[in-house]
Amino acid sequence: xxxxxxxxxxxxxxxxxxxxxxxxxxxxxxxxxxxxxxxxxxxxxxxxxxxxxxxxxxxxxxxxxxxxxxxxxxxxxxxxxxxxxxxxxxxxxxxxxxxxxxxxxxxxxxxxxxxxxxxxxxxxxxxxxxxxxxxxxxxxxxxxxxxxxxxxxxxxxxxxxxxxxxxxxxxxxxxxxxxxxxxxxxxxxxxxxxxxxx
Amino acid sequence: xxxxxxxxxxxxxxxxxxxxxxxxxxxxxxxxxxxxxxxxxxxxxxxxxxxxxxxxxxxxxxxxxxxxxxxxxxxxxxxxxxxxxxxxxxxxxxxxxxxxxxxxxxxxxxxxxxxxxxxxxxxxxxxxxxxxxxxxxxxxxxxxxxxxxxxxxxxxxxxxxxxxxxxxxxxxxxxxxxxxxxxxxxxxxxxxxxxxxxxxxxxxxxxxxxxxxxxxxxxxxxxxxxxxxxxxxxxxxxxxxxxxxxxxxxxxxxxxxxx
Numbered sequence: 435x436x437x438x439x440x441x442x443x444x445x446x447x448x449x450x451x452x453x454x455x456x457x458x459x460x461x462x463x464x465x466x467x468x469x470x471x472x473x474x475x476x477x478x479x480x481x482x483x484x485x486x487x488x489x490x491x492x493x494x495x496x497x498x499x500x501x502x503x504x505x506x507x508x509x510x511x512x513x514x515x516x517x518x519x520x521x522x523x524x525x526x527x528x529x530x531x532x533x534x535x536x537x538x539x540x541x542x543x544x545x546x547x548x549x550x551x552x553x554x555x556x557x558x559x560x561x562x563x564x565x566x567x568x569x570x571x572x573x574x575x576x577x578x579x580x581x582x583x584x585x586x587x588x589x590x591x592x593x594x595x596x597x598x599x600x601x602x603x604x605x606x607x608x609x610x611x612x613x614x615x616x617x618x619x620x621x622x623x624x625x626x627x628x629x630x631x632x
Numbered sequence: 633x634x635x636x637x638x639x640x641x642x643x644x645x646x647x648x649x650x651x652x653x654x655x656x657x658x659x660x661x662x663x664x665x666x667x668x669x670x671x672x673x674x675x676x677x678x679x680x681x682x683x684x685x686x687x688x689x690x691x692x693x694x695x696x697x698x699x700x701x702x703x704x705x706x707x708x709x710x711x712x713x714x715x716x717x718x719x720x721x722x723x724x725x726x727x728x729x730x731x732x733x734x735x736x737x738x739x740x741x742x743x744x745x746x747x748x749x750x751x752x753x754x755x756x757x758x759x760x761x762x763x764x765x766x767x768x769x770x771x772x773x774x775x776x777x778x779x780x781x782x783x784x785x786x787x788x789x790x791x792x793x794x795x796x797x798x799x800x801x802x803x804x805x806x807x808x809x810x811x812x813x814x815x816x817x818x819x820x821x822x823x824x825x826x827x828x829x830x831x832x833x834x835x836x837x838x839x840x841x842x843x844x845x846x847x848x849x850x851x852x853x854x855x856x857x858x859x860x861x862x863x864x865x866x867x868x869x870x871x872x873x874x875x876x877x878x879x880x881x882x883x884x885x886x887x888x889x890x891x
Contacts, residue, residue, distance in 0.1 A: 460721050463739070467713055472747045473889030475713070476801070479740045482720065486736060490729045632730045 456485040487516040487523040505530035542601040710745035711738040744773035760875035762787035793864040800857040847872040854890025
């Protein structure tokens with residue numbers, strides 16, 4: 435209980451600090467703009483944008499389920515990386531331990547991803563004859579499910595890619611069959627994430 | 633009888649020719665019929681499509697709507713920076729992060745357009761007898777991301793032209809600048825040499841020559857800016873470089889916040 439309270443306190447403190455940073459950069463952008471220091475104002479706006487991207491990333495992490503089927507989330511592995519410009523924001527969460535694992539990676543606000551998504555959304559990128567690739571739908575969002583078999587260990591991994599707007603959500607699993615993958619994927623609140631990232 | 637016999641022989645001799653000729657004729661008739669049928673079917677299809685989408689048949693303009701003859705186009709006013717910053721703050725406080733992001737992006741777009749216009753104002757009116765083409769002045773900004781801010785100005789007199797493009801704050805520019813400023817361009821001494829490293833007002837630069845496009849000077853400015861001059865119909869490298877001396881590179885760097 436004590437640990438939970440400490441964690442909650444830390445989370446609320448850090449989000450307040452981030453809000454302070456955003457407001458600090460906002461004030462700098464305004465002051466610099468009024469003083470005609472356009473470049474300084476723009477730099478402060480870039481900082482605001484980065485703060486926003488990081489905040490959005492943390493909010494997306496809050497939306498993700500704490501458990502993926504029987505797999506517990508690894509809080510220590512939660513990560514949000516905000517890059518300036520074309521790479522956008524990368525959000526990561528993983529579940530499970532040892533060989534049985536699931537991972538969610540979201541890349542958002544990236545012009546680069548927007549072009550990748552265009553390719554993924556093309557209908558002919560579809561089912562393959564050997565059954566290693568198929569188009570699926572999760573919460574109404576079209577995605578591409580790929581099955582990979584390790585030639586040495588014979589272990590099966592699945593990778594599900596769901597593109598929306600300038601965001602690409604990738605869900606990877608190890609040691610799970612297709613039904614389990616789809617069941618776990620259906621627990622990802624894609625609509626809510628899309629709404630947050632729009 | 634004799635005549636009939638002759639006729640039969642002649643018929644027998646020309647039979648293959650007649651056959652092939654007849655076949656060709658039949659083929660042609662078949663093609664013509666086919667084309668006529670196709671046209672008739674196409675016409676019918678066109679008519680039914682036109683009817684279903686509410687368009688009058690081609691060649692019959694009795695019921696067609698009016699074509700657009702004018703209009704003042706769109707109002708190209710850059711986004712209001714102060715308003716957008718205010719909106720960004722309000723949206724952030726309301727935890728409406730998507731909207732806050734949009735407002736910051738708009739504010740950045742606004743401020744970048746102002747930076748671009750300021751730079752264009754600072755550029756010379758004439759360069760080596762070439763007058764600026766005001767209509768060609770262009771500032772392009774994406775607000776944020778890959779492309780950054782680009783500023784364009786053209787100078788022209790008869791067949792001589794000098795263009796300049798300034799790219800600023802784009803992500804890829806940092807990599808390009810690193811490449812250019814560190815001698816990434818190979819230099820050879822044979823007759824095919826059409827580029828070389830040079831210096832322009834204390835800044836490392838690359839000068840190139842192409843028979844069809846003329847002289848080109850690329851000058852990396854600071855960390856994320858690049859200025860490219862393109863001279864058409866300049867006699868020599870020195871006449872091109874002399875013309876460029878009219879530009880205040882340090883002033884441009886300062887406005888762009890480059891060191």
